[in-house]
Amino acid sequence: MLTVLAGLGLGLSLIVAIGAQNVFVLRQGIRREHVLAVVAVCALSDAALIAAGVAGLGYVLTAAPWLVVVARWAGAAFLLAYGVLAARRAWRGGEELAVDTADEQAAVASTTSASGTLTRTRLAPVVLTTLALTWLNPHVYLDTVLMLGSIAATHGEERWLFAGGAIAASILWFTALGFGARYLGRWLRTPRSWRILDAVIAVVMIAIAVSLVIPVLGA
Template sequence: MLTALAGLGLGLSLIVAIGAQNVFVLRQGIRREHVLAVVIICALSDAALIAAGVAGLGFVLSAAPWLVVVARWAGALFLLTYGVLAARRAWRGGEELDVDATDAASAGSRATGGATATLTRSRLAPVILTTLALTWLNPHVYLDTVLMLGSIAATHGDERWLFAAGAMAASLLWFTALGFGARYLGRWLRTPRSWRILDAVIAVVMITIAISLVLPVLGG
């Protein structure tokens, strides 16, 4: 139990931070758009990366550091693109969240057996692709989740998988709380101006992270 709690604590310390993935999950939660799919993808991806780290993938990445460099450049390009799109939304404006209408749509979907959900189903694919890209093109996830967490888990010997289970639980708890808890912020995001501010913050975070990813490479 102590080993699992140690994994839970370390997992939370690595996940609970302002990052591209968390910002995206937060935005989807506020919009109440495909939140379950986003949470599941994030949690399962983290679980797979944690398992890979504990199983020894960290040694492979240590032996072939160019793999992390490739992920670094690909992730920076994707984050820069996403940040520019967010900045464009912030500049143009026009987006708002009608909480009452969203609740009514959800109720209508349940009453009609999912007919309302069909209207947004076509938007699920890009959300899934974006979630996967923000997760798997992030070099920090390989350095922190695979290398660091995998190395620390190895110090627990035969109990390393209990440590991994605790870290996986931390990921699931965090993304569930972030995704489904974000909807309570909707009352402050009823106006286009509020969304322009949110998208401006998202743009700054995404572009800043993109720059921070390539600076070590350029400086080295």
Template sequence: MLTVLAGLGLGLSLIVAIGAQNVFVLRQGIRREHVLAVVAICALSDAALIIAGVAGLGFVIAAAPWLVVVARWAGALFLLSYGVLAARRAWRGGEELEVGSADAAASAPRGSSATLTRTRLAPVVLTTLALTWLNPHVYLDTVLMLGSIAATHGAERWLFAAGAIAASILWFTALGFGARHLGRWLRTPRSWRILDAIIAVVMIALAISLVVPVLGG
């Protein structure tokens, strides 16, 4: 049990941070749009990476650091693109209509005419996969760090991994499905544009932080 709790605590400490993936999950939760799919992809991806790290894939990444460099540049390009799109939404506005529709659809009785403007599932799935698998920090945190620390637990390393996987499931579930309660503060055009502006700043800042070490080195 102590080994499971150790994995749970370390997993939460690595996952609960402001990052591109968490920001996207939060936004989808507020929009109440494909939340289950987004949460499932994030949690299952973390589980796969944690298992890979405990199984020894971290040694492969350590031996081929160019893999992390490729992921770093690809992730920076994607984050920059997403940040520009968020900035464009913040400048143009209009997202408040979707939030209002979401609230109306959630509160309307069955059979009513309330509708919700939704993005198709495929783009949301692809964005979630990109934000997860093109982030080099994911490999450093889950594969290398968690894998290395799990190895110190010897025969109980898989219990440690189970705790870390449980942390990922708990966090993304709470973030995705809990975010819908923030919708009440996003009923106006201004509030939603502020949210998109914050998302744009975070995404672009993360993109810059990914390539600065490479340029500086």
């Protein structure tokens, strides 16, 4: 049990932070758009990465560090593009939340354009974006695979119990973040609120993109 709790605690410490993936999950949760799919992709991806780290993929990354460099540049390019799109949404505006006043506490919401027409992104682009934000993030390989895998190895035969705790942490966090974000809807009913949110998202995404390439440029 202590091994499982150790994995749970370390897993939460690694994912409970402001990052590109968490920001995207939060935005999808607020929009009520394909939340289950986004949460499932994030949780299953983390589970696969954790299992790979415990199984020994960390040794492969140590032997071939260029794999992390490739992921770093690809991730930076993707985050920069996503940040620019968010900045464009913030500049142009037009999104708002139409809240069902009959159920204020549940904050049943749908995203609409300024003209009142429902604007909903298709499932495939959302899933692909979630996969890119997860698998093109070099930190996920350094933290989830290499570090978590190394720490799990110290638990010997109980390393898979440790991995189970870390996987449970991912499931709990992404579920809470994705489905709990709906309660923020009451503060995001106006186009101005969404412009502010998209501006924050743009800053976070672009800042993370820059932080990914600075170590390479400074080397």
